[in-house]
Every structure is written in C-alpha cells, then in structure tokens.
Amino acid sequence: MKLATTTLSDRYACLSFDAMGCRFEILLNPQDSPLDRADCQAVAEEIKELVLDWHWRLSVFESSSIVSRINSSPAGHPLLIDQDMLDLFMLCDQLRIKTRGAFNIASGSLMNAMGFRDPSKRVALPSSFDLNNAMEIDQVNRAIVKMHDQVSFDFGAIAKGYVLDLIAAELCEHGISNAFIHGGTSSILARGKNAAGHSWTSQLQNGYLLSMNNTASAISEPQSRTCQSPTSSSDARIGHIMDPRSGTSSTNTSTMIACIHKSAAHADAYTTACCVDTSIASELTDEQLSDENCSLLIFDSINPPVIYDPLGAVDCLLAKEPR
Amino acid sequence: MTEIDRRTFMTQAAGGMAAMALVPNLSAYANFSLTQPLRVGVIGVGRQGREIMGEISKLPEVSVVAVCDADERRLAAGLRRSSGATGYATVGELIKSGTIDAVAIATPTHTHREVALECIQAGLHVYLECPLAHTREDCIAISEAARGATGVIAAGLQGRSNPVYTLARGFYRSDSVRDLVSMRGQQNLKTTWVTPSNDPVRKKALNWKLDPERANGLAGEWGTHQFDVFHWYTGKYPSRVQGHGGVRFHQDGRTVHDTISTSLIYDDGATLAYDATLANSYGGKYEVFHGTNAAIKLGWSHGWLFKEGDAPTQGWEVYANRQQFHKDEGITLIAGATKLAEQGKLKDGVGLPYPSVYYALENWVAAIAGSSSPACSIDEAARATVVGIAANDAIKSGNTVEIDLTGL
Numbered sequence: 001m002k003l004a005t006t007t008l009s010d011r012y013a014c015l016s017f018d019a020m021g022c023r024f025e026i027l028l029n030p031q032d033s034p035l036d037r038a039d040c041q042a043v044a045e046e047i048k049e050l051v052l053d054w055h056w057r058l059s060v061f062e063s064s065s066i067v068s069r070i071n072s073s074p075a076g077h078p079l080l081i082d083q084d085m086l087d088l089f090m091l092c093d094q095l096r097i098k099t100r101g102a103f104n105i106a107s108g109s110l111m112n113a114m115g116f117r118d119p120s121k122r123v124a125l126p127s128s129f130d131l132n133n134a135m136e137i138d139q140v141n142r143a144i145v146k147m148h149d150q151v152s153f154d155f156g157a158i159a160k161g162y163v164l165d166l167i168a169a170e171l172c173e174h175g176i177s178n179a180f181i182h183g184g185t186s187s188i189l190a191r192g193k194n195a196a197g198h199s200w201t202s203q204l205q206n207g208y209l210l211s212m213n214n215t216a217s218a219i220s221e222p223q224s225r226t227c228q229s230p231t232s233s234s235d236a237r238i239g240h241i242m243d244p245r246s247g248t249s250s251t252n253t254s255t256m257i258a259c260i261h262k263s264a265a266h267a268d269a270y271t272t273a274c275c276v277d278t279s280i281a282s283e284l285t286d287e288q289l290s291d292e293n294c295s296l297l298i299f300d301s302i303n304p305p306v307i308y309d310p311l312g313a314v315d316c317l318l319a320k321e322p323r
Numbered sequence: 324m325t326e327i328d329r330r331t332f333m334t335q336a337a338g339g340m341a342a343m344a345l346v347p348n349l350s351a352y353a354n355f356s357l358t359q360p361l362r363v364g365v366i367g368v369g370r371q372g373r374e375i376m377g378e379i380s381k382l383p384e385v386s387v388v389a390v391c392d393a394d395e396r397r398l399a400a401g402l403r404r405s406s407g408a409t410g411y412a413t414v415g416e417l418i419k420s421g422t423i424d425a426v427a428i429a430t431p432t433h434t435h436r437e438v439a440l441e442c443i444q445a446g447l448h449v450y451l452e453c454p455l456a457h458t459r460e461d462c463i464a465i466s467e468a469a470r471g472a473t474g475v476i477a478a479g480l481q482g483r484s485n486p487v488y489t490l491a492r493g494f495y496r497s498d499s500v501r502d503l504v505s506m507r508g509q510q511n512l513k514t515t516w517v518t519p520s521n522d523p524v525r526k527k528a529l530n531w532k533l534d535p536e537r538a539n540g541l542a543g544e545w546g547t548h549q550f551d552v553f554h555w556y557t558g559k560y561p562s563r564v565q566g567h568g569g570v571r572f573h574q575d576g577r578t579v580h581d582t583i584s585t586s587l588i589y590d591d592g593a594t595l596a597y598d599a600t601l602a603n604s605y606g607g608k609y610e611v612f613h614g615t616n617a618a619i620k621l622g623w624s625h626g627w628l629f630k631e632g633d634a635p636t637q638g639w640e641v642y643a644n645r646q647q648f649h650k651d652e653g654i655t656l657i658a659g660a661t662k663l664a665e666q667g668k669l670k671d672g673v674g675l676p677y678p679s680v681y682y683a684l685e686n687w688v689a690a691i692a693g694s695s696s697p698a699c700s701i702d703e704a705a706r707a708t709v710v711g712i713a714a715n716d717a718i719k720s721g722n723t724v725e726i727d728l729t730g731l
Contacts, residue, residue, distance in 0.1 A: 034521050035519060038515065038573070038575040039517065039519045041515050041517075042515045042517035042518065042519040045514055045515060045517075046518075046519065056377075063676065064381055064676060080407070082405055082406050083402070083404075084404060141407075142406055174521060175521055
C-alpha cells in the first residue's frame with residue numbers, strides 16, 4: 001500500500017536558496033491568482049533572480065559590488081549611481097531621520113573600525129567623524145558624495161526587507177495575492193492566505209506566534225553575531241549591532257524586537273533601531289505608527305511583551321506555545 | 324583629503340565638480356587604454372541585457388549611455404539600472420541618435436540577424452550574444468556582414484575570453500593531458516525556462532525559447548556555448564551528431580525538451596557526450612577533456628587538472644593548490660597566479676572574481692582599444708551555432724545528422 005502524502009510543492013510554488021548571508025524561502029499559493037501553478041513557479045524563479053541580483057549589488061564581501069566600489073571611493077566626489085540604488089539610499093536616509101539616527105547605513109564605518117569585517121584592519125575613527133553627516137545625495141544627477149574617506153556603507157540591516165518590498169511589487173504585478181516569503185526567518189513578507197485558507201503564522205524563538213495578514217515583519221536579536229572586543233584584553237565578545245549615535249556596540253544584550261509593518265524595509269530598520277535603543281519604540285508617536293500601519297513588540301526574557309500597537313493590529317499575537 | 328565639511332562640498336558642487344563613475348581596480352587579466360570614452364548602447368534589456376549593463380559599469384572609460392527594448396516594462400527596468408542613459412524603443416531610433424559608438428546586443432536569438440546587421444551597417448562596434456542565430460542562413464548572413472564591418476565585431480561565446488579557460492588550454496596543449504580519449508559536457512539547472520506574464524501576447528513574445536520555430540532548445544541555447552570550448556581546445560569540429568530528449572519534468576504543455584542527451588562524433592573517432600536538463604541541478608555546468616596523462620575539468624569560474632598515476636610530475640606541482648572530489652584530487656588552475664601571489668592574494672584567487680560575461684566584454688573593449696583581437700570571432704560563433712542547430716535537429720528527429728560547416 002502506498003501512503004498518500006502531500007508535500008509543500010504539491011500545494012505551492014516553492015523555492016529556497018542562499019543569499020545575503022541567509023536562507024530565503026518562497027511559498028506562492030496559486031489560489032485566486034490568474035496564474036497557474038507552473039507560472040507561479042516561474043514567478044518564484046524571477047523572485048530568486050531579483051534577490052540574487054541585489055545580493056551581488058549590495059554585498060560588502062564582494063569587491064566588485066556597487067557598495068564595495070562606493071566604499072572604496074574617495075570622499076568629496078559625486079559618485080554616479082543608478083536610479084534603483086538612488087532610491088535605496090534615499091529610503092535609508094529617511095529612515096535614519098525617522099529613527100533619530102539609531103538606524104544608519106553608515107554604521108558600516110563602525111563595523112570596519114571595530115574589526116567585524118577584518119580584525120586585522122581595525123582603524124580608529126577620528127573624533128570629528130559624524131555618522132549623521134556621512135553622505136550627501138544629489139537626486140538630480142543621481143549621485144552620492146561621501147563626506148569622509150572612512151565612510152563605509154553597510155545595507156545588512158535593511159537589504160532583506162528592501163528586496164521583500166520589491167518582491168511584494170512583483171507579486172502585485174502578477175496578481176499573486178497569497179504568498180509567504182522570508183529571508184533567514186528574520187525578515188518576512190506575508191500576503192493573503194495559506195493553502196488551508198488560514199493566515200500565515202510565524203513562530204518567534206521565544207515561543208510566541210505572529211499571525212500575519214498582508215503585512216511584513218522583522219525580528220532583531222542583539223547578540224546573534226559577535227566579535228572579540230577590540231578595546232578589551234580579555235576574550236569578551238560584543239554584539240554586532242552598532243549604535244551609530246555613540247559609535248560603540250549597542251548595550252542591549254537581551255531584548256528582542258519584532259516589528260510588523262506594511263513595508264518590510266521599514267520593519268527591518270525599526271527593529272534594528274529599537275534593538276540599538278529600546279526607548280526609540282516609545283519615542284515613535286502613535287500618529288507615526290498609525291500612518292505606517294506599524295506595530296512594535298519588545299520582548300525580554302522575563303517580562304510579558306511590551307506592545308506599541310495604536311491600530312490594534314496585534315490581535316495577531318497569539319498565545320505563547322508551551323515548549 | 325579625508326573629510327570635507329558641508330560648506331566646502333556645496334561650494335565645489337556649485338562649481339560643477341565632475342562626477343565619477345564607480346570603477347573597481349583594473350582587471351588582473353587584461354589591460355587596455357581607450358583614446359576616448361566609449362559610449363555603449365545595450366539592445367535588449369531583459370535579464371541578460373541588465374547583467375551586461377552591470378558588468379560594463381566595471382570597465383574604465385566605458386559607459387552605457389543608451390538602452391533599447393521594444394518591451395516597455397523591460398525598457399523601464401533597464402533605464403532604472405543605468406546612470407542617466409536614454410531609452411529607445413527601436414534600434415533605428417537608437418542608431419539615428421548618433422550618441423553611441425558601440426552596441427551590446429542581448430535580444431532573443433531569432434532577432435539577432437536583423438538587429439546585428441542594422442548595427443554593423445551603421446559602422447558600430449558590436450558585441451553579439453550567442454547563439455549567433457536560430458538558423459544556418461542567419462548565421463551566414465551575420466558572418467558575411469561582419470567580414471565587411473568597419474567596427475570591432477565580437478561574439479559572446481565566453482569560454483575563449485575566460486582567464487581560467489585560457490590557462491587550462493595551455494595545459495591541454497602541452498604534454499600535461501597528452502592524447503585525447505574523450506570529452507564530456509553538461510549543463511544541469513532546475514528551472515522552468517518560463518518568463519511569466521499575465522498578458523498572453525507579451526507572454527508569447529517573452530517565451531521564445533519554448534517555441535521550436537524561434538529557438539533550438541537546450542542544444543542550441545546552452546550547448547552552443549560549450550561546444551565552442553571543445554572546438555577551441557581541439558581545433559576540430561564534429562562531423563555528425565546523434566541525440567534524444569524528452570519532457571521529463573515540466574509537464575506544462577511544452578514541446579521543447581527539458582532534458583537532452585547527445586553524442587557528437589569526430590572523424591578521428593573521438594566523441595563528445597553532451598547532456599543538459601532543466602529538471603535537475605546536480606553538477607551544474609562544466610566541460611571535461613579526458614586525456615591519457617590527465618583530465619581537465621572546466622567549471623566557468625574554476626578549473627582543475629586531474630593527473631593519472633603514471634603521468635610525469637612537473638616541478639611546479641609541488642606548490643600547487645589542490646581540491647579533493649571524492650576519490651579524485653584536482654590541481655586547481657588559478658588564472659593570474661603569479662600576479663596574485665605577488666599581491667599576497669593567491670588564496671583569494673581560487674575561482675574568478677567576476678562572471679564570465681565580464682571578461683568577454685572586457686576583451687571586446689580591449690579589441691576596440693586596439694590592444695587585442697576579439698577572442699571569439701563571428702565566424703567561430705557561427706560554426707558553434709550550426710553545431711548546436713544540428714544537435715537539436717538530431718534530437719528532434721531521432722536521426723544521425725551530418726554537420727555541414729561549408730561556407731562558415
């Protein structure tokens with residue numbers, strides 16, 4: 001007797017691959033879509049190519065990437081970039097302002113200085129180095145200017161969310177209304193319903209379930225990557241999230257942040273900013289959160305989650321599953 | 324200068340400081356010097372065309388100033404990937420603009436003849452993606468036009484400009500490999516080959532590869548590139564081909580096979596076994612030459628030499644980088660090893676830093692600058708394409724097909 005089983009690929013167009021330092025998984029549910037399952041599979045492949053394309057453009061570990069070329073260019077000269085890159089730089093600058101500087105792509109300069117990229121190449125930044133004045137953007141001529149030779153951009157805190165937003169636009173273009181896509185389980189895009197007709201759910205590491213209804217989410221944990229502290233002679237290790245305002249590793253060691261937002265890029269940026277400084281969450285006004293359909297959840301290991309949710313979107317936070 | 328303040332920046336910006344293009348360090352493998360900046364138009368800005376745009380942006384003194392595509396969405400996507408290029412819906416408008424010196428053509432295969440001839444006749448330098456065309460007649464027409472061209476005409480068969488492949492060919496032609504026994508190639512990639520679109524008219528236009536009237540299946544679209552590697556190394560062409568294929572996985576109504584297996588036979592008795600599939604990715608894309616002293620395996624970004632136990636040892640082998648593949652130990656073939664060693668980057672040099680298409684474009688630009696000839700001529704590309712067409716004919720018919728390269 002042959003057991004009848006169904007697999008994910010029977011119900012969804014699915015694809016998984018490595019990019020941006022993590023595993024991306026794509027699930028497209030063809031229900032309510034003008035495309036059949038085979039065409040949905042082709043869309044999944046297009047999505048993969050989109051992600052890989054941005055991976056090669058943004059990777060600081062590839063010397064020929066656009067970001068690496070920008071980082072190795074001298075300060076003071078307008079550097080020509082394409083419209084897609086310009087849009088990304090402008091979004092990041094807007095988010096820097098919204099988060100009072102707690103999110104800042106120029107924190108790559110700090111990561112260099114702290115030795116995260118190459119421990120043998122730590123170089124102290126001068127006291128005059130101002131991360132809030134790292135670049136000028138020339139929208140008319142599609143150029144950016146580095147304000148200091150040591151400015152180094154790192155899009156690691158927003159890249160996954162940014163490509164998820166681009167993917168959302170692709171899904172809309174193709175009329176696909178049911179999909180679940182994540183990058184490394186920490187940046188998630190959910191549209192519509194799963195094959196069983198239910199909202200997509202995502203389980204956090206602390207056991208809570210997020211039910212997602214046409215939203216994106218991002219989760220940030222402070223100690224997920226570390227390096228040896230350059231200022232300590234002991235074997236002490238420090239978290240990878242830099243505080244761009246102080247120029248040091250964030251002091252947050254235990255609080256996990258989850259953000260639900262209509263934009264995955266915003267979710268990424270807000271979780272990073274709140275991970276740097278949890279008080280950012282309380283500084284974002286109800287009006288700001290409402291305008292953006294944004295909810296923030298702050299978890300520590302002891303207390304119940306603190307939830308900023310002016311729209312009541314987090315009826316979506318289900319009971320904690322027993323471990 | 325390491326830091327500038329806002330006042331200084333504003334002053335300099337008002338003075339119209341020239342913007343810089345983002346160019347990495349010059350390639351370790353080719354040097355050229357253009358007498359004036361080269362203005363390139365990219366025709367066909369789908370996925371391949373946009374990749375070409377990205378690689379051109381790495382070349383010094385070369386810029387994409389125009390993009391051309393008859394598909395509005397692709398044209399818009401191509402423009403977004405440029406730094407201020409102008410968009411054109413037709414090749415005629417692009418040529419008439421007078422703003423370009425050269426074109427890179429990445430349109431569907433069956434349109435190559437029309438587009439290439441128009442550009443060659445306009446006196447432009449041309450880089451033409453491969454396969455060259457979808458019929459023997461179109462290949463001949465393009466070859467004849469290229470012979471009378473005033474510009475530099477190069478074909479996009481990337482093996483001939485690939486630094487690892489150039490290095491490995493030196494080993495092949497030395498006593499390292501000795502006598503050729505057989506050859507093998509494959510390209511395995513699990514993919515649909517479908518370009519999705521909700522518009523049926525657009526979908527038909529975009530999915531030309533799955534139309535047997537407009538393309539030559541896996542043997543034509545993929546095999547051509549790899550057949551040329553075998554031609555280049557051996558200096559010979561197969562005289563006949565057998566093959567078969569089927570739709571093994573993508574049961575979506577297509578008639579173009581998603582899996583093929585071919586045997587290309589040479590007059591001296593050597594054979595080339597070539598397989599390709601859209602249903603499985605194991606092994607990826609590679610070519611192998613089996614010789615009596617060693618085998619060479621080429622994987623586009625990497626290459627290896629697998630020596631037989633009774634082959635003589637060369638002095639340099641003592642210092643060679645090696646990789647283990649189950650029971651086989653391969654000597655890694657590193658292009659530019661001496662230079663990389665001088666720079667202290669030898670350990671970083673295993674595997675090419677850029678994709679193959681970069682080196683093909685760099686070679687083309689170097690030829691335009693006068694420092695070399697194109698690595699792959701249109702005539703060689705025509706021969707490789709006709710072999711691919713013959714292989715596809717053999718697969719479709721189930722018959723042995725004679726390969727006729729007369730006039731090419």
